[in-house]
Amino acid sequence: MSFNMDAVLGNMLSAVKDSVDTDWNDVQGYAKQILENEKEALATLAQQRINGEITEEELQSELDDEKDTVEAEMNAIQVMNKAMAQRAANAAMDVLLQAIKIAI
Amino acid sequence: MKNIISCNFYSLYSLKKAYCLIILLCFSMLIVQGCAMKWVSDYDARLATEIIDVSKQVDTFYGELIETEDANRGYDKFKDRYIQIEVNIRALLVQNMARQLNDESISIAETILEKWLKYKTKHKLAGIYKSTLAKNHRKRFTRLFTAMSVAEEAKRSDK
Numbered sequence: 001m002s003f004n005m006d007a008v009l010g011n012m013l014s015a016v017k018d019s020v021d022t023d024w025n026d027v028q029g030y031a032k033q034i035l036e037n038e039k040e041a042l043a044t045l046a047q048q049r050i051n052g053e054i055t056e057e058e059l060q061s062e063l064d065d066e067k068d069t070v071e072a073e074m075n076a077i078q079v080m081n082k083a084m085a086q087r088a089a090n091a092a093m094d095v096l097l098q099a100i101k102i103a104i
Numbered sequence: 105m106k107n108i109i110s111c112n113f114y115s116l117y118s119l120k121k122a123y124c125l126i127i128l129l130c131f132s133m134l135i136v137q138g139c140a141m142k143w144v145s146d147y148d149a150r151l152a153t154e155i156i157d158v159s160k161q162v163d164t165f166y167g168e169l170i171e172t173e174d175a176n177r178g179y180d181k182f183k184d185r186y187i188q189i190e191v192n193i194r195a196l197l198v199q200n201m202a203r204q205l206n207d208e209s210i211s212i213a214e215t216i217l218e219k220w221l222k223y224k225t226k227h228k229l230a231g232i233y234k235s236t237l238a239k240n241h242r243k244r245f246t247r248l249f250t251a252m253s254v255a256e257e258a259k260r261s262d263k
Contacts, residue, residue, distance in 0.1 A: 026258075030254055037247055041240075041243070041244075044240070045240070048236055048240075053234075053236040054234070054236055054237065058234075058237065062237075062240060065219060065222075065244060066244075068215050068218075068219070069215070069244055069247050069248060069251075071211075071215070072211065072212045072215045072216075072247075072248050072251045072252075073247065073250075073251045075208035075209075075211050075212050075251065075255065076208070076212065076250075076251040076252070076254045076255040076258070078208050079144055079208045079209065079254075079255040079258045079259065080254070080255070080258040082143045082144045082208075083143075083144045083258040083259055084258075085141075085143060086141050086142065086143045086144060087261075089141040090140050090141050093140070093141065
């Protein structure tokens with residue numbers, strides 16, 4: 001059996017692209033949601049302070065918590081990215097192993 | 105001299121052959137064992153459900169607190185619920201800590217616990233919980249539990 005490395009690499013690349021395309025939409029959608037939530041949260045806090053509903057100290061505390069919340073959301077994005085890379089690498093490896101199996 | 109050259113050539117040939125054999129052996133092992141890259145922990149369906157359950161408990165807690173008149177919003181009235189939910193959040197943290205390749209989810213769980221304890225302590229010390237702050241905190245916990253849930257769902261291998 002012959003083993004055409006160029007063809008295998010092309011198939012591996014195609015497998016990676018298919019895998020990343022699907023996952024990328026999820027990452028993009030969630031990142032957009034994070035930004036919209038943050039924009040809304042900061043605007044609300046500013047308005048609450050202007051209206052005198054919260055004190056300066058409370059505003060500072062809320063801003064600190066907002067920072068931690070965005071950090072947690074970025075951690076979720078990090079997991080999505082790692083999982084996306086894992087799926088893409090495994091999809092490419094599956095193609096390679098399949099080609100080797102056929103060639104043996 | 106001729107012998108030395110032929111000996112070196114033979115050594116090189118043997119070495120090349122050995123490398124080829126090692127590579128072939130590695131590939132064979134990969135094929136037999138099934139090769140998989142792993143950078144995140146496995147998906148845990150039970151934990152995914154539990155995240156939603158605890159998220160609902162926190163949301164219900166804030167819903168009831170916001171609906172309660174300011175005068176009846178003392179810490180003692182909510183003390184038992186605070187403790188029960190704290191236990192459940194700690195259980196989420198422990199379950200995440202028990203898994204490998206799970207640093208980000210552990211960090212999210214730690215943030216949720218830290219915020220829960222912070223708001224609980226403030227409520228206890230102040231004796232009141234402003235509606236404005238309660239509404240902010242309710243939304244914040246929704247975002248934090250969403251982050252935890254999104255992170256868990258991303259680990260699904262059947263996506």
